[in-house]
Amino acid sequence: MLQNLLLVQMHWQFLALLSLVCQMLILTLAARKRSETWQQDCRSCLECSKENGCLRCSERLFLFLNRDGMSHHGSCLHSCPSGHFGLRGKDLNHCMKCKAPECERCFSKDFCTKCKGGYLLFKGKCFKNCPDGTFPKSTDCVEGCVFSSFGFWGEWSPCQHNGLSCGVRWGQQSRTRELSRNTPEETDALCPHQTESRKCRIKKRCPKDKRKNKRREGRRKAQKKLKLFGNRTITEPPWRM
Numbered sequence: 001m002l003q004n005l006l007l008v009q010m011h012w013q014f015l016a017l018l019s020l021v022c023q024m025l026i027l028t029l030a031a032r033k034r035s036e037t038w039q040q041d042c043r044s045c046l047e048c049s050k051e052n053g054c055l056r057c058s059e060r061l062f063l064f065l066n067r068d069g070m071s072h073h074g075s076c077l078h079s080c081p082s083g084h085f086g087l088r089g090k091d092l093n094h095c096m097k098c099k100a101p102e103c104e105r106c107f108s109k110d111f112c113t114k115c116k117g118g119y120l121l122f123k124g125k126c127f128k129n130c131p132d133g134t135f136p137k138s139t140d141c142v143e144g145c146v147f148s149s150f151g152f153w154g155e156w157s158p159c160q161h162n163g164l165s166c167g168v169r170w171g172q173q174s175r176t177r178e179l180s181r182n183t184p185e186e187t188d189a190l191c192p193h194q195t196e197s198r199k200c201r202i203k204k205r206c207p208k209d210k211r212k213n214k215r216r217e218g219r220r221k222a223q224k225k226l227k228l229f230g231n232r233t234i235t236e237p238p239w240r241m
Contacts, residue, residue, distance in 0.1 A: 165203075
């Protein structure tokens with residue numbers, strides 16, 4: 001009976017010793033892993049500490065502080081993570097947090113360039129629903145009609161300059177884009193017809209018949225002036241008066 005009690009006691013002592021050895025091994029491996037991680041984190045740093053990681057980065061990298069409660073761990077990154085933007089300074093480049101929590105990427109603190117899922121981007125802000133007068137398109141809200149791409153362009157208008165189709169070198173011509181018949185009728189009020197214009201070349205010289213008509217008009221005007229002036233002596237051609 002006494003031998004059995006001694007065997008049981010030795011067995012429990014062996015298990016306790018084995019448990020202690022395992023705990024020491026786990027702690028040793030964890031410390032080694034932290035040491036390796038710290039050394040890897042400090043590879044891109046100019047200045048580093050075991051407690052807080054990177055403290056200073058090279059000129060091309062950004063210092064990102066990963067906060068955990070009251071403590072933080074610094075890393076030197078080529079680009080800032082989601083929800084942050086890079087702010088370059090004279091002595092140090094920082095990763096700053098975007099102000100809006102729904103902003104995935106931002107150009108500055110208050111200007112988003114990409115929104116998180118479920119939000120639409122419009123003029124640097126993220127919205128659940130597009131503002132009035134705008135329409136959802138992919139991940140953005142756009143001003144103008146989303147159905148306009150389904151329309152068709154008409155023919156170009158004649159090339160003119162201030163109503164003249166000849167006698168000048170350059171003019172303008174335009175064309176209109178109307179909605180397709182397949183688009184819903186309620187979009188007509190939301191999607192006005194689009195118009196575009198372009199520069200065009202005009203014939204420099206007018207046809208001879210048009211010049212003849214101008215000369216005839218000039219002679220008629222001269223005859224009217226002769227009637228008005230009566231006996232007055234005219235020293236210049238009537239069409240120059």
